[in-house]
Amino acid sequence: MPEDLDKYAVAVNVPVWVGGDKVIADRVVKTACPHNCYDTCGVLAYVKDEKVIKLEGDPDHPVTKGRLCLKGYANVQKINSPDRVKYPLMRVGERGQGKFRRVSWDEALNYIVEKLNEIKEQFGSEAVVEYGYSGNREHMAKAVSARFLNLFGATKLVGSFCLLSGAAGSYHTVGAQHTLSPEIWSEFAEVIMIVGRNASATNPHIFPFLYRALERGAKLLVVDPCITSLATKAHLHLRPRPGTDGAMALGMINYIIQNGLHDQEFISKYCHGFEELAAQVEEWTLEKTQEVTGIPVEQLRTAAELFATHESHLECGYGQQRYSNGHQVQRALACLAAVCGRIGKRTGSYNFIDSMGFPAISGFMDTAKVAVPEGAKIKPTRMINISTFAKALHSAKEPPIKGVISWRGGLISQQPHVAYTIEALKQLSLFVSIEQFMTDDTDWADVVLPACHYLEQYGFHPSYWHHYNQILVPVCQPYYEAVPDIEIWAELGRRMGYAKYFPKQKTGLDWIRDLIGENCDLDRMVSPNGPARLPEKWCPEVPYSDYHFTTPTGKIELYSQGMVQRGKEFPGDFEPLPHFVEPEESLVGTPDLAAKYPLTIISQHPAFRTHSQYLNLPWIKELEGEPKVYISQQDAAARNIKDGDRVIIFNDRGTLRDVMAKVSVKVAPGVVELSSGTWVKLGGNVNVLTSLSIGGPRDVGDGIMTAYHPLLDGNTTGYFNTLVEIQKATE
DSSP: OOOOOGGGEEEEEEEEEETTEEEEEEEEEEEEOOSSOSSOOEEEEEEETTEEEEEEEOTTOTTTTTOOOHHHHHHHHHHTOTTSOOSOEEEOSOTTSOOEEEOOHHHHHHHHHHHHHHHHHHHOGGGEEEEEOSTTOOSHHHHHHHHHHHHHTOBEEEOOSSSHHHHHHHHHHHSSOOOOOHHHHHHHOSEEEEESOOHHHHOGGGHHHHHHHHHHTOEEEEEOSSOOTTGGGOSEEEOOOTTOHHHHHHHHHHHHHHTTOSOHHHHHHHEEOHHHHHHHHTTOOHHHHHHHHOOOHHHHHHHHHHHHHSOEEEEEOSGGGSSTTHHHHHHHHHHHHHHTTOSSBTTBOEESOOGGGSHHHHTSSOHHHHHSOTTOOOOOOOEEEGGGHHHHHHHOOSSOOOEEEEESSOHHHHSSSHHHHHHHHTTOSEEEEEESSOOHHHHTOSEEEEBOOGGGSOBOOOOSSSSEEOOBOOSSOOSTTOBOHHHHHHHHHHHTTOGGGSOTTOOHHHHHHHHHTTTSOGGGGSTTSOOEEOOTTTSOSSTTTTOOOOSTTSSEESSOHHHHHHHHHSOBOOOSSOOOOOOSSSTTTOHHHHHHSOEEEEOOOOTTOBTTBSTTSHHHHHHHOSOEEEEOHHHHHHTTOOTTOEEEEEETTEEEEEEEEEEOSSSOTTEEEEOSOOOGGGSOOGGGTOOOOEEEEBOOTTSEESOOOHHHHEEEEOTTOOEEEEEEOOO
């Protein structure tokens, strides 16, 4: 019997205009978008005959206020797409051919169980690992999948490829991560400095708050190597050479100290290691900083003076985390805010990521209650770092990895060095892809299972930027033969012999209650209620205002005792003072390689997609068009490339052919930009070219580990550590 979803209705029998026609929706339900974005918008879903017919922003949401981005609206096309995976499929051709036959759920699951048992018997349980990331970033199903994988004894997937280097750098400086809400800094900050965040594409709901601040007279500083829509609103746009944001911050700190603009009282009370930091940055004159970053001295001086002499707020993104030095960059940025005393104030603070970005680590979510079932024997297993996933698949020996269950992430399209990743997949005995569409991954899978859209299932996804939460509930019954993620993992568990740990009557809301029921009033966050503010204990209105920092010294660690300690346990760049390191592949750091491949390629998030999602939807295809590589006028002229020409982009790792060139001032000479996330089989996927280097602080080698802490060890894929050359394509 399907679950009665009318209990979640905000209203029933609601007239609504759809495509010029007035339709009576059966119900309207509140939910939230979980697609790995700062905003995590409140959503109203209109449902008729168990089909979603329209989506709107929830006007009751205090931050997103009834507005959705195009991606949010496009979910109505996504859930209704005729191209969805409608039923289970099994491979009939060679891997990579994308040939399948339709099978029943029973046949597909029985095959998976048989193969899992074979692998376990021959190689041991650690020969199996999941692959998953943020296609649907909600946390509940992740905990349920961990229950299955723990019971099975699989290798654990840990880490991130987008921000944990920075999170570690930030954690080693200020301790627990919290963010000052935009509702507050927009009213009080005199200067807002945004680093490494193309908010135009990734955080559009920041703009009403920015405009409010600008209307009050606040100044906006933007740090980004590219000219973005956000940068065009800035009073000052700093354009560092890719990978040198850390040098910029060190130069600003030195100028501020040398000119007596630092907040000595704040430093004396709340910071540890100021003298050591001052000595460390002494070499970073504005002239040297200009030489390394390419930012003119006068702009550096203006930025430093503006930031230090006003009530400033620092809003950090994750662009600076796509390099091998992201942890030290974030350390330097946090220290910049600290020496100016711009932490813990209503007038501005230092924001990197809120602890709700990883509620399991912060303790808000009791993951163990779900992932480690009471009474079960769970053995410790090895781990694989997702930032080195393909490397680990190639390297694992005792045992080798023979089975991968992939869900919520584009393994082939999102991992660097595509050819290397595909070679690793060829070694598997079992590759399962749980997907909504036939992507690059499904072409290489043995079994494809039809995944639910987020509107068809429960979930828990608090924002890592603001402090309001709306529990995700199914607004309609699943389409076709799609099955919610938790049911796929639970049914696998039952068939593997763990039935008592996966009771059939338990709903997603029951699992969520297990996870967070102790720490918040869940009912206030479930439609028709919500959204509700998360408790002050976990999301303080003005973070750090008590000036108690969860660092080893209890202070802001300009000199990090935590890094000293961790460095004694593991190899890596655990230098206690922030310092600048050239990216592993760059014009300056690898001159011989740069002589062959003289352009740094960076891959920003596109405005109308989240990584590889939405690419295949009509609205998005119409607006975005084909992949384009942005190149400066100077670099284009040197290669006889004109706007609109077809070009070839290449390096030793691969070649992209037939990409359109956009000659533009968007990028500086020596830099080209190609959006991330396109599918490999559709052409223009930048990861054909990207390097395998990762960010620190910990050096994890091939990524196979027995111990790991995300906030102490970090790690991020160094996507932007990539040099290429471009040629005009011949006819």
